[in-house]
Amino acid sequence: MSVTLAVDAMGGDHGIVVTVPASTGLLAELPDLHIRLVGNADLINQALSQVPSEIKSRITVVHASEVVTMDDSIEVALRKKKDSSMRVAAEQVKEGLAQAAISAGNTGALMAISRYVLKTLDGIDRPAIAAVMPNQLGRGTIVLDLGANADCEAIHLLQFAQMADVMARAVDGIANPTIGLLNIGEEVIKGNQVVKEAGELLRQSSLNFYGNVEGNDIFKGTTNIVVCDGFVGNVALKTSEGLAYMISGLIKEEFSRNWISRLMALAAMPVLLRFKKRVDHRNYNGAVLLGLRGLVLKSHGSADKKAFTTALRRAYEGAKNNMVGKVADAFMVTHATNSHNETVA
Amino acid sequence: MSVTLAVDAMGGDHGIVVTVPASTGLLAELPDLHIRLVGNADLINQALSQVPSEIKSRITVVHASEVVTMDDSIEVALRKKKDSSMRVAAEQVKEGLAQAAISAGNTGALMAISRYVLKTLDGIDRPAIAAVMPNQLGRGTIVLDLGANADCEAIHLLQFAQMADVMARAVDGIANPTIGLLNIGEEVIKGNQVVKEAGELLRQSSLNFYGNVEGNDIFKGTTNIVVCDGFVGNVALKTSEGLAYMISGLIKEEFSRNWISRLMALAAMPVLLRFKKRVDHRNYNGAVLLGLRGLVLKSHGSADKKAFTTALRRAYEGAKNNMVGKVADAFMVTHATNSHNETVA
Incomplete structure (x- = not known):
């Protein structure tokens, strides 16, 4: 089974400079990996210009016109910037186009957006x-x-x-x-x-x-x-x-x-x-947002290529091993009647 | 103004082997310091046998027949071992025989005993x-x-x-x-x-x-x-x-x-x-139990001579500068009516 990751290419202190090389590096290593790079399509395509065609064939660029900044309140990230790279990345998972989303952006915004877009699992x-x-x-x-x-x-x-x-x-x-x-x-x-x-x-x-x-x-x-x-x-x-x-x-x-x-x-x-x-x-980068109906990982904002690669690899492992499905199963058994999927926006 | 410290000589992982040399070392350094060594008088006197008489003249050995161990519950430390070196050290402060007590023993027991013997300051x-x-x-x-x-x-x-x-x-x-x-x-x-x-x-x-x-x-x-x-x-x-x-x-x-x-x-x-x-x-050893009607310091249980000396020095500074009096004054001004001196034993 191949794995597709949705990467918020704009997030973090360094944005595309880190997210794109980390993505192409891991694609070169893992032949069954596909990546959807979400963000400003012009900038992403520019960053991809030197990438070999075999790697490029496993990349899809998904345009998103806005970026959630570190200073944005959860309110702004969630309600005002509906076409942010962070949100569109989460939506790739929601729509089944990717098995996991990764962002190095604002933690609070990522949690709020992921929760809103994907909802929590039953029983959590x-x-x-x-x-x-x-x-x-x-x-x-x-x-x-x-x-x-x-x-x-x-x-x-x-x-x-x-x-x-x-x-x-x-x-x-x-x-x-x-x-x-x-x-x-x-x-x-x-x-x-x-x-x-x-x-x-x-x-x-x-x-x-x-x-x-x-x-x-x-x-x-x-x-x-x-x-x-x-x-x-x-x-x-x-x-x-x-x-x-x-x-x-x-x-x-x-x-x-x-x-x-x-x-x-x-x-x-x-x-x-x-x-x-x-x-x-950097060997420990990549926090998992656990309890959602989809896999989302948060990279440290200051992550460099090596650190961001660790987060991508962790997302790949989680997707490959159907982590979310297994969490859902574990809770379905023990908490069959206890659903609390809030809608925060 | 000279300063007298009451030292729980038996407390900590090493007891007398650390507390006595640390005490005599600091006495040699600070001519206005007196120390009351509290614990098994025989053992303490034995440890003092080689100490020069000038130093010894500023030491008082206070016998206490029991020792609070690291495993003792607060209950046991407070109600069963009424002649523990920890408790007798705190009582030295209560009775005005010392301006501060120092112990490397059980933290919970030290807090409970100090609170019971010395009571909390008004307003705290x-x-x-x-x-x-x-x-x-x-x-x-x-x-x-x-x-x-x-x-x-x-x-x-x-x-x-x-x-x-x-x-x-x-x-x-x-x-x-x-x-x-x-x-x-x-x-x-x-x-x-x-x-x-x-x-x-x-x-x-x-x-x-x-x-x-x-x-x-x-x-x-x-x-x-x-x-x-x-x-x-x-x-x-x-x-x-x-x-x-x-x-x-x-x-x-x-x-x-x-x-x-x-x-x-x-x-x-x-x-x-x-x-x-x-x-x-070891340069940072010596936690202060703040808010009591007397100065009590807790040394790390594993403290060696150097670390225990740091705690003693901190107690000396606190006593010399009338720290407890100043905390009491600060609270007397702002909380004149708010006294809660519990008696836990």
């Missing part, structure tokens, strides 16, 4: 944002929600766990993924009210529930999946990004302090590069 | 745990609450900000500290209900409120103080610890992979050591 109250964070074991830990739901009830945390369980099986090929509930140190008060209730629900479920985990367990890789509300998850993600940035800045600063340090950096370069490769966040 | 509903986290500017960011209050209302976040404001002035000598409210990306939903309300209260207050900040701002040093509830703060802290641990592990692993790498590590050692020094968490 709240879609969530799930991404892989690196861990000591080199495998990566799936963490969700990373910011879609600032206020959550216990039942939502259970649903996040159920969705991530399917994703871990379908995309990452993990047989019986372990699930941790993000909580605070046992030596202090054991969590807030919502987390305590969520723990109860998870214990009663058929999931492979490990129990409570703490912030450091994300990087230890204690469990395959870590579940938390979107506020806590977003803080954990941004705090990690901030610390990693600070540490890499300090390493650079110390190695470029004077000519002796620079000489040492040169000597240690092979090791430093190997280290850099192992903690390279 | 909830004590909080505040610590300094390193930032790019090399100054450190005060973050609170780090785990005392898993469920918070907006008014509590305001009180945390007010207490930290006084601490930043009194202990860290910051003239007009800026305060950030920890929130999630603007591009997503702007925070949960409690944070939105807290933002309103902070804007109306006389504090130097900067506005919302995100997780990465802790390490950027965007504001002097970052306020959040204890659940979020604890996750941010533990996540950071986990990431730092993973990164340092990977650096070590890469530099010891083979003899060429080890040679490179040797060559780069001066730079690596300088880097290590700058991110050394």
